[in-house]
Amino acid sequence: MDHIAGMTEGKKIILLAPLIKDRKGQHQKTFEKIKKEGFVRVRVDGEVMSILEVPELEENKKHSIEVVVDRLVVKDLEPQFQELKSGEKIPLSNPSRSRLADSVETCLKTGEGLMMVMDHELGEVELFSENFACEACGVNMSEIEPRNFSFNSPHGACEQCHGLGTKLEIDGDLVIPNKNLSLSEGAIMPWASTTSHLDWYNRILKAVAKKHHFSVEAPVKELSEEALNVVLYGTGEEMYNVSWDKAYTTKYEGVIPNLERRYLETDSEYLRGKIEQFMRILQCPQCKGKRLKQEMLAVKIEKKSIADVTALSIGKAFGFFQGLELSDAHTVIAEPILREVRHRLTFLNNVGISYLTLDRAANTLSGGEAQRIRLATQIGSHLLGVLYVLDEPTIGLHQNDNEKLIQAILALRDIGNTVIIVEHDIDVMLASDYIIDIGPGAGKYGGTVIAEGTPEEIMKDPNSITGQYLSGAKKVEIPKKRRKSNGRFLKIIEATEHNLKKISIQIPLETFVGITGVSGSGKSTLVNDILVKVVSAKLNRAKAVAGAHKAIEGI
Structure with a gap:
């Protein structure tokens, strides 16, 4: 009421009661209900028209329908008082404000707590809600639905970057x-x-x-x-x-x-x-890369928004949902969902990708990581009699995490499935029930089955190069002499991107340098997100923004 009364005098406004918001169908019953309730105008897909002139709507397209409750000119809508000699103020009758009050009440009743105020000349619309509104800051929200938390939906996506989290600026x-x-x-x-x-x-x-x-x-x-x-x-x-x-x-x-x-x-x-x-x-300046509207980011559980939770690693997310404390009433509602979330996080954890964050972009995953995610999905489906084919799922996986992946694969086998893996990893080969060794060389020198059988039988076959490495008869020799640097270094100073703890390193030039560590320790962040992007920008004028660091010297 006060907000409308405070608008520019003379402004023409339309009070609308929203009934349908972006839903498919012809909505004939909705229009019949509007007629029965005595309303004569509606706004369909942004166009105001008579209820008698509404065209037949396309069934497979989304439509929005609002009832036109009243059309007003902002004038004399402020409350009026008469001051008595005693100093007391008594309200006076104001027909214009009384009409506005009646129309607002009708709007909220018809729209089930929602009301829209449209500027007749500019077409701009403000949404007001009895249920989700903040009197202090003036923010109004429609009813909270699952689609409001999806950056793929216009109802949830940040309006500035359209749910991308980034902008070309x-x-x-x-x-x-x-x-x-x-x-x-x-x-x-x-x-x-x-x-x-x-x-x-x-x-x-x-x-x-x-x-x-x-x-x-x-x-x-x-x-x-x-x-x-x-x-x-x-x-x-x-x-x-x-x-x-x-x-x-x-x-x-x-x-x-x-x-x-x-x-x-x-x-x-x-x-x-x-x-x-x-x-x-x-990064989008409005959503700070979180891809959702500010109203949706304000909805929190245990002081965390949905963006905060998806920014957690799989391991930490499991801990969050495991330790979630809800009231008895909320537990009854949320338990089936929480149980499924915990199960899925457990499967992902068991295939050795607990270090990945839930909001990690799919195109940044290694081939092995993508396969392990699909593997976790299959474990959760509990299918029987399926043939699974994996192509080097250990790519990018530290030896420390191999055992988890192997146990997940064995679990698939144990419930009655067949698993075929193209793999070079020794741990995976030794854990397999049967090995087929193809060789003896590559290209035109390959294409022959050299040996097949259990890992023990492969080790005993003198024709199998793979078997000789499995048995230890052959091994990769450690060089007795290391190549020395030319005395120059590439220095990364105080890198802090993602989980890097303000680290500084020196990379000796003209040498073979290995950067290693357990999965998720920050290797790719250091090399790909910082070093490669800085060098590409400096030498090739690339536009990619490098991860957080103080400086890189020696380029």
Whole structure:
């Protein structure tokens, strides 16, 4: 009531009661109910119309239907009082506010606690709810449903990045790559390459610099953070006097807003390509990479949102759900779901991937990790009489975790399934019931069955190279002499990405360097997420953002 009364006087608004939200069907019964209740107008898929003119809706498309409860002009809606001589205030009758009160009550009753207020001219809609609303901050939510927690659904996805968690944005470091140059020397790369507008841009910058007390002749590295923000992001509605062929009064848009506007407005693929040279894939500033709307991230269990839980490793997530304490009533509701979640996490833990986080992108998994996840799914299905074929599932798995994977495979076998594995790992071969050894060499020298039988029988077969390594008759010799470095090092300083604990390392150049450790210890983060991305950016001008670290020396 007070929110509507406080709107701009004269604004035309429509009060709507939502009945259907993005649901498939023709909804004929809904329209019949609206007619019986005496309403004459509805809003169907964003269009207001008479209830008698509603077209037949497509059954397989999603539709939204709201009842038009009232149409108002914001005027004289504030409460009115009369002050007595005693100082007491008594409310006066206000027909306009009484009508609004009746309409709001009808809206909430018809919409089952939900109401929408639409600006008639702009089409903008505000949602109000009796059930999920915060009076202090003005946030309103519709009824919480499972789809609200999915970044693949428009109901849950962050509105700025559309559920991706990242945005292609202009990067200030790419806009001004050489901070030793001054603004007058062309430090702003996208403007320096635009000769037709360069003089105009320089004249505006001089006017801006004069008003904000910084110099366009000083190297960019000497400018204050405040001055650099003015250059990159503009000064809003502030006006500047610029002399060119005549005197002009203009705003300063800022380099980054200017590029963003041109990128969105242009139809030229060439111009888009030019601007993309100054863009990087960065974390979404609104959801901070969590991919969901802020309202959904505010829903928490044990002080954790769904994004916080999915950011946990499988091992830690199992501990979270195992230790979850709920009331008796909530336990009855949640127990079947919790039981299934715990079972699935147990299966994933048992195949040696407890170190993976639940929100890990599928395209970042190694082949072995992806296979182990599918293996965990199959273990949970309890199927019998199935033939499973695995191709080197131990890839990326530390020897320390081999036993868990082997036990999971044996569990599949023990319930009545056949498991075939293409594998070189000694532990897996020794645990198998039967081995088929193909060779003797590769390519045209292969294609022959050299030996078959139990691991013991393979070890005794003199023709099997695999058997000789299994028995220890042959082994990989440890080099007696190690190659020495050329004296130069690649130094990674204070790496802190993911689980790295501010580590610093030296990699000797012109040597064979192995980086090892148990699964999930941070090897790939250190090498792929930090070192490779920094080197690629420096040598190949790649745009990938490297993981958190202080510096890399020796490139």
